[in-house]
Amino acid sequence: MATAISTAPDLAWTKKISSPQELASFRQAILASLDPNAPRIRVCCGTGCKAVGSLDVLEAMKTAVAAAGVDVHVMPEVKRTGCHGFCSRGPLLTLEPQGLFYQRVKSEDTAEIVQKTIIGGEVIPRFLYKPPGSKEAIAKVSDIPFFAKQTKLVLKRVGRIDPFDIRDAIAAGAYEGIAKVLAEMTPQQVIEEIKVSRLRGRGGAGFPTGVKWESCAGQAGRHYVICNGDEGDPGAFMDASVMEGDPHAVLEGMAIAAYAMGSDRGFLYVRMEYPLAVQTLTAAIRQAEDLGLLGQNILGTDFSFRVSVSTGAGAFVCGESSALMSSLEGKVGRPRAKYIRSTEKGFRDSPSNLNNVETYANVPEIILRGGQWYTTYGTERSTGTKVFSLTGNVHNVGLVEVPMGTSLKDIVFGIGGGVPNKKELKAVQTGGPSGGCIPIPSKFIDINVGFGKLAEIGSMMGSGGMIVMDENTCMVEISRYFINFLVEESCGQCTPCREGLTRMREILSRITQGEGREGDIELLEEIGQFTNNFSLCGLGTSAANPVLSTIRYFRDEYEAHIRDKKCPAGVCKPLYYYEIDSEKCTGCGVCRKRCPAAAIEGEKKKPHTIHQELCIKCMECYRNCKFDSIRIM
Amino acid sequence: MPESEATCCQEPEVDFVVLDRIIRDEFGGRREAMIMMMQTIQRRYRYLPEPALYYLSQVLGVPITKIYEVATFYASFSLVPKGKHLLHVCTGTACHLKGSGGMVRHVAAKLGIAPGATTPDMKFTLETVNCLGACAVSPVVVFDDKYYPQATVGQLNEFIEKVNAE
Numbered sequence: 064m065a066t067a068i069s070t071a072p073d074l075a076w077t078k079k080i081s082s083p084q085e086l087a088s089f090r091q092a093i094l095a096s097l098d099p100n101a102p103r104i105r106v107c108c109g110t111g112c113k114a115v116g117s118l119d120v121l122e123a124m125k126t127a128v129a130a131a132g133v134d135v136h137v138m139p140e141v142k143r144t145g146c147h148g149f150c151s152r153g154p155l156l157t158l159e160p161q162g163l164f165y166q167r168v169k170s171e172d173t174a175e176i177v178q179k180t181i182i183g184g185e186v187i188p189r190f191l192y193k194p195p196g197s198k199e200a201i202a203k204v205s206d207i208p209f210f211a212k213q214t215k216l217v218l219k220r221v222g223r224i225d226p227f228d229i230r231d232a233i234a235a236g237a238y239e240g241i242a243k244v245l246a247e248m249t250p251q252q253v254i255e256e257i258k259v260s261r262l263r264g265r266g267g268a269g270f271p272t273g274v275k276w277e278s279c280a281g282q283a284g285r286h287y288v289i290c291n292g293d294e295g296d297p298g299a300f301m302d303a304s305v306m307e308g309d310p311h312a313v314l315e316g317m318a319i320a321a322y323a324m325g326s327d328r329g330f331l332y333v334r335m336e337y338p339l340a341v342q343t344l345t346a347a348i349r350q351a352e353d354l355g356l357l358g359q360n361i362l363g364t365d366f367s368f369r370v371s372v373s374t375g376a377g378a379f380v381c382g383e384s385s386a387l388m389s390s391l392e393g394k395v396g397r398p399r400a401k402y403i404r405s406t407e408k409g410f411r412d413s414p415s416n417l418n419n420v421e422t423y424a425n426v427p428e429i430i431l432r433g434g435q436w437y438t439t440y441g442t443e444r445s446t447g448t449k450v451f452s453l454t455g456n457v458h459n460v461g462l463v464e465v466p467m468g469t470s471l472k473d474i475v476f477g478i479g480g481g482v483p484n485k486k487e488l489k490a491v492q493t494g495g496p497s498g499g500c501i502p503i504p505s506k507f508i509d510i511n512v513g514f515g516k517l518a519e520i521g522s523m524m525g526s527g528g529m530i531v532m533d534e535n536t537c538m539v540e541i542s543r544y545f546i547n548f549l550v551e552e553s554c555g556q557c558t559p560c561r562e563g564l565t566r567m568r569e570i571l572s573r574i575t576q577g578e579g580r581e582g583d584i585e586l587l588e589e590i591g592q593f594t595n596n597f598s599l600c601g602l603g604t605s606a607a608n609p610v611l612s613t614i615r616y617f618r619d620e621y622e623a624h625i626r627d628k629k630c631p632a633g634v635c636k637p638l639y640y641y642e643i644d645s646e647k648c649t650g651c652g653v654c655r656k657r658c659p660a661a662a663i664e665g666e667k668k669k670p671h672t673i674h675q676e677l678c679i680k681c682m683e684c685y686r687n688c689k690f691d692s693i694r695i696m
Numbered sequence: 697m698p699e700s701e702a703t704c705c706q707e708p709e710v711d712f713v714v715l716d717r718i719i720r721d722e723f724g725g726r727r728e729a730m731i732m733m734m735q736t737i738q739r740r741y742r743y744l745p746e747p748a749l750y751y752l753s754q755v756l757g758v759p760i761t762k763i764y765e766v767a768t769f770y771a772s773f774s775l776v777p778k779g780k781h782l783l784h785v786c787t788g789t790a791c792h793l794k795g796s797g798g799m800v801r802h803v804a805a806k807l808g809i810a811p812g813a814t815t816p817d818m819k820f821t822l823e824t825v826n827c828l829g830a831c832a833v834s835p836v837v838v839f840d841d842k843y844y845p846q847a848t849v850g851q852l853n854e855f856i857e858k859v860n861a862e
Contacts (some may be wrong), residue, residue, distance in 0.1 A: 080849060085727070110828065110829045110830045111829075111830050111831075111832040111833055113843070114830045114836060114843035114844075114845045115833060115845050126773065179828035189775070195732070236766050295826070297788030297789045297790075297827035298788050298789035298790045298825045298827060298831055299793075300827070300829035300831060301829070303829045304719050328739075335735070335772055336825065336827070337829065338827060362767065373731075373732065374731075374735065375731075375770075376731050376734070376735060376766075376770030376771070376772045376773060377772035377773075377826075378770050378771060379826070390731065392727075392728050393727055393729060393730035393766075394728075394762075394766065394769075395766055395769040396763050396769070432786065452831065454789070454790040454831035454832070454834070455789070455790050455831075456793060460790070460832035461832060470703050491787070496789075528788065528789070529791050530793070532793065535783070536793060541792075541793075544789070544792055544797070545789075548826070551771075554769075581823065583857060600772040602825075657850070659765050659802075659848075659849040659850050659853055679798075679801075679802065681795070681796070681849045682795050683799050683848065683850075684850060686795075
């Protein structure tokens with residue numbers, strides 16, 4: 064998909080930084096050239112904001128600033144979640160040095176903002192954020208609960224720096240970790256520091272990173288350092304925002320890993336659906352090489368490390384480590400059995416270390432501040448922070464970084480702002496398609512989110528997707544949705560996953576179409592357990608989780624579909640219909656105008672009716688009725 | 697997306713000089729870069745023309761069956777030409793919760809084609825995509841490379857009408 068980018072500065076003419084010490088003076092020089100009190104406008108250009116036209120706003124802002132003749136530095140702030148759930152209300156701006164937060168900004172507003180806020184120092188109230196249910200507008204970023212309740216370690220630079228300008232990243236502290244490593248640490252010391260931090264892989268399995276590095280470093284042969292940026296879980300975009308917003312954190316983490324394991328070659332495998340991440344990473348690598356922070360003789364030392372970006376071609380299974388390596392080799396991505404670990408024989412049959420984007424992004428800070436410091440965040444068994452992508456039926460959709468062990472309630476209500484449209488919260492789904500649905504309201508709202516806790520209640524951490532579901536979500540249908548996704552994405556080489564999933568989809572489809580039979584639930588449980596027990600790879604052995612967890616917690620809903628032929632949530636089309644409550648209907652006509660099938664009739668200010676034979680159940684009327692008069696029957 | 701050589705209705709003439717540039721110059725003829733070569737070829741022709749794959753097989757020394765395996769394994773590759781207009785409906789979880797499944801069914805029924813297929817007049821291709829990462833503005837559709845946040849069924853009808861009017 065076409066994306067306009069800001070031009071990256073050409074640094075090829077610059078002298079390479081020739082020693083770790085020189086990096087510090089380079090940074091000081093950049094900082095000295097910046098006036099901390101200079102006005103600065105950051106335009107969020109993450110995918111969410113871009114979808115609502117932030118690139119136009121960026122251009123308009125540049126033009127407006129030029130026209131006004133003030134000295135302002137316009138930086139594209141690439142933060143996919145940058146919008147923090149306000150994406151739906153348009154592109155975002157932050158204004159420094161005041162720390163103002165403007166939302167729903169349009170191109171035509173830019174001149175006014177420059178005149179009033181930048182030159183006049185005046186806050187324009189209509190751009191400010193109002194929390195749900197509150198009349199008080201909040202002007203400053205730091206006062207908005209969504210931000211105030213987060214702890215940003217991985218995302219600390221995301222949204223603050225221009226990802227296309229390495230000088231910005233260096234000014235904010237990038238590459239200090241690799242400089243420290245090269246100046247004063249041995250590879251063993253690096254591994255030891257990571258072990259002390261008890262950092263666990265953020266891709267889903269939660270394997271201790273230091274242990275993995277140690278076992279890879281101990282192997283003979285050429286070592287490869289690979290980054291898994293194939294964030295395939297639908298509804299998850301944390302890795303994307305790190306790669307798009309702060310590519311240098313990932314590259315620096317990889318370089319440190321390469322030093323620790325004695326590798327000189329790295330690969331970043333990025334999903335093709337993330338064209339912006341490919342652009343930011345490619346630009347970042349080029350600039351880092353120009354400055355001698357990557358490539359040959361990094362910072363004037365003997366250590367060399369070359370990284371390149373490879374793109375996937377649309378296969379969920381390539382997020383699995385052995386499948387990813389096979390895809391990197393230009394082949395189909397099918398997982399292999401792991402009697403021999405990839406750290407012994409992986410990419411090109413050589414020792415290969417694969418970590419997730421977020422894992423690498425954690426590394427530089429651990430090196431700088433020490434492993435012990437890292438353990439002060441999180442819990443005993445899950446240290447540090449975790450980025451979650453909070454989506455679905457929640458007020459503040461966005462990326463949320465919290466210490467491990469934060470309760471679900473704090474995330475969904477404290478930061479997420481709860482469920483919109485006065486609906487009831489029904490479940491929280493974590494762990495991507497092969498994760499599980501946690502029922503709420505129940506005691507689970509207070510559980511502390513960590514690797515162990517989620518597994519205990521039948522879900523998993525996964526890569527960090529967190530999807531909030533309201534009362535209008537049918538759990539049978541959502542489990543059919545996930546299974547259908549997995550059927551399409553199953554690589555098909557092992558029978559339990561290929562056949563088990565297909566059979567489960569058949570049964571679930573039948574149930575959602577009103578043709579469920581007695582015994583279906585038990586059959587699903589049997590097939591599910593078999594699939595989970597006997598599949599080859601990690602994806603297969605968790606593939607039945609959506610079915611098993613929804614049966615475990617929402618069995619009555621399955622029974623309503625099968626026995627009563629009713630879909631209580633109003634999702635499975637043959638099992639419900641819409642009706643207009645004539646008591647509540649004010650005859651405003653919104654539903655009539657919105658209905659794409661012309662199935663709604665009624666006079667102005669009189670109760671409307673739905674012609675059932677015409678209704679296509681698209682939900683348009685239900686979603687848009689302000690008087691709650693459309694009922695699910 | 698770069699300019700496409702092919703228009704919708706005619707089989708593109710495969711240009712071997714261009715293929716050479718992609719295979720040998722851009723990717724150094726490395727077997728490992730095969731997926732990326734195929735992506736570049738597809739970007740140019742909007743699908744993978746058979747002669748191009750045979751040529752790739754010959755240059756890389758990879759059997760055509762292996763190339764066919766890769767072309768059919770990965771969802772992004774297409775062995776048939778795409779229509780002039782592309783509609784992607786995101787069916788990621790967030791979009792699904794907001795009714796994107798119904799949108800896909802609606803368009804499919806209206807055009808009489810299955811998701812992934814192209815209308816016989818080669819005007820319209822309907823595709824689903826697993827997640828575009830724009831979950832905050834779901835449901836999202838992408839019509840001819842432009843994102844439409846919080847898309848509605850009415851909007852989809854407009855696209856179809858616009859294309860039919862051409």
